[in-house]
Amino acid sequence: MSLLQPYFQQCATAFAPAFSISSPHSFYVSVSKRSFISCCTSQSQTALVNATIDGKIAERDEIRFGLPSKGRMAADSLDLLKDCQLSVKQVNPRQYVAQIPQISNVEVWFQRPKDIVRKLLSGDLDLGIVGLDTVSEYGQGNEDLIIVHDALEYGDCRLSLAIPKYGIFENINSLRELAGMPQWTTEKPLRVATGFTYLGPKFMQENGLRHVTFSTADGALEAAPAMGIADAILDLVSSGTTLKENNLKEIEGGVVLESQAVLVASRKALIQRKGALDTTHEILERFEAHLRALGQFTVTANMRGSSAEEVAERVLSQPSLAGLQGPTVCPVFCKHDGKVASNYFAIVICVPKKALYKSVQQLRAIGGSGVLISPLTYIFDEETPRWRELLSKLGI
Ligand SMILES: Nc1ncnc2c1ncn2[C@@H]1O[C@H](COP(=O)(O)OP(=O)(O)OP(=O)(O)O)[C@@H](O)[C@H]1O
Ligand SMILES: O=P(O)(O)OC[C@H]1O[C@H](OP(=O)(O)OP(=O)(O)O)[C@H](O)[C@@H]1O
Numbered sequence: 001m002s003l004l005q006p007y008f009q010q011c012a013t014a015f016a017p018a019f020s021i022s023s024p025h026s027f028y029v030s031v032s033k034r035s036f037i038s039c040c041t042s043q044s045q046t047a048l049v050n051a052t053i054d055g056k057i058a059e060r061d062e063i064r065f066g067l068p069s070k071g072r073m074a075a076d077s078l079d080l081l082k083d084c085q086l087s088v089k090q091v092n093p094r095q096y097v098a099q100i101p102q103i104s105n106v107e108v109w110f111q112r113p114k115d116i117v118r119k120l121l122s123g124d125l126d127l128g129i130v131g132l133d134t135v136s137e138y139g140q141g142n143e144d145l146i147i148v149h150d151a152l153e154y155g156d157c158r159l160s161l162a163i164p165k166y167g168i169f170e171n172i173n174s175l176r177e178l179a180g181m182p183q184w185t186t187e188k189p190l191r192v193a194t195g196f197t198y199l200g201p202k203f204m205q206e207n208g209l210r211h212v213t214f215s216t217a218d219g220a221l222e223a224a225p226a227m228g229i230a231d232a233i234l235d236l237v238s239s240g241t242t243l244k245e246n247n248l249k250e251i252e253g254g255v256v257l258e259s260q261a262v263l264v265a266s267r268k269a270l271i272q273r274k275g276a277l278d279t280t281h282e283i284l285e286r287f288e289a290h291l292r293a294l295g296q297f298t299v300t301a302n303m304r305g306s307s308a309e310e311v312a313e314r315v316l317s318q319p320s321l322a323g324l325q326g327p328t329v330c331p332v333f334c335k336h337d338g339k340v341a342s343n344y345f346a347i348v349i350c351v352p353k354k355a356l357y358k359s360v361q362q363l364r365a366i367g368g369s370g371v372l373i374s375p376l377t378y379i380f381d382e383e384t385p386r387w388r389e390l391l392s393k394l395g396i
């Protein structure tokens with residue numbers, strides 16, 4: 001915080017009527033939204049430079065975690081954290097800083113996705129959740145950005161090139177055919193509208209399209225061809241409805257990137273900031289355990305048998321009943337004629353949600369009865385593969 005003190009003081013001077021400052025922390029609880037944004041914007045360039053001078057990170061005690069402040073990723077990110085018992089405590093939706101009571105050294109900052117990436121690079125954030133498309137576009141391959149979890153299972157979309165279904169494009173169905181059209185020359189290049197001004201030109205260059213120009217807009221790019229502003233667009237596609245409704249089509253070889261929400265970190269922060277790696281480990285473990293569990297059910301059933309081994313053999317003879325590491329088989333004790341015996345065994349397995357009905361059928365086929373299905377909350381492995389991967393990326 002000490003490094004930022006001068007900026008807070010400058011902000012206090014600039015926006016004196018808007019708030020008073022007693023400590024750096026009181027800045028973000030008392031300042032009005034407008035003043036806060038203008039203050040940060042006017043100071044960000046200097047702060048950026050200072051934050052990472054000589055590759056050193058700015059001193060502060062808390063780990064800053066950037067979450068999307070609005071848009072389709074915002075609610076899903078909060079939901080994921082909540083499902084991992086990491087609820088974000090935000091007093092009101094217009095407050096841009098919040099806490100995760102479960103992890104006391106984490107400070108959540110709500111930001112636009114592209115600003116999350118920029119601030120990770122500048123050292124103003126340590127961790128963040130955004131779409132892979134945003135990391136790739138605004139990160140521009142910067143090695144300080146490390147993808148800690150690459151599949152948070154929401155925000156699925158692809159960055160894809162699309163052209164009109166009509167006119168000169170009617171019979172064009174691939175990037176190769178598009179590139180081979182005689183229409184594109186130095187004087188009259190293919191005009192592409194996109195918000196991805198880094199990834200767009202890079203993709204075209206890598207695919208040998210030489211006569212291309214780009215224009216940009218903030219949204220509703222699908223209108224550009226019909227308006228005569230562009231020949232093609234390069235934008236995110238999810239269901240494909242927007243393309244369809246605007247008479248556009250994707251082409252073979254035209255997908256630049258498949259994207260979904262990812263957890264991304266600043267390498268410098270992970271290495272240099274006290275507590276950052278431990279905190280990232282905890283968040284990663286919770287995400288992994290929860291996301292693994294999401295796709296599975298716990299299945300419990302009773303089965304008649306002579307021994308646990310014999311029952312286990314029967315269960316393992318069925319392809320959908322292997323469980324994570326094999327079935328748990330426990331004797332069920334009953335009293336018969338005053339004697340305790342175990343003619344029944346309870347089996348517990350995890351079953352992929354998609355294979356649920358098949359698994360129930362296979363259980364019945366081998367004599368299973370009283371099949372109970374329950375949701376799973378977490379599956380913690382001994383060690384998550386992504387944690388190993390992260391350590392190796394960090395050279396640890
Ligand atoms: N149609 C979509 N379906 C699923 N995910 C999408 C879709 N469009 C975008 N995304 C993902 O969600 C992220 C945020 O998109 P969103 O539209 O909420 O914000 P934005 O386009 O960056 O900002 P804005 O629309 O306010 O300019 C994108 O970076 C992408 O990863
Ligand atoms: O394939 P679909 O499911 O139809 O989704 C694709 C649309 O979603 C996004 O737009 P968004 O809704 O974010 O509006 P924007 O253009 O204002 O960003 C994207 O830019 C496409 O236009």
Ligand SMILES: [Mg+2]
Pocket residue numbers: none
């Ligand atoms: Mg959008």
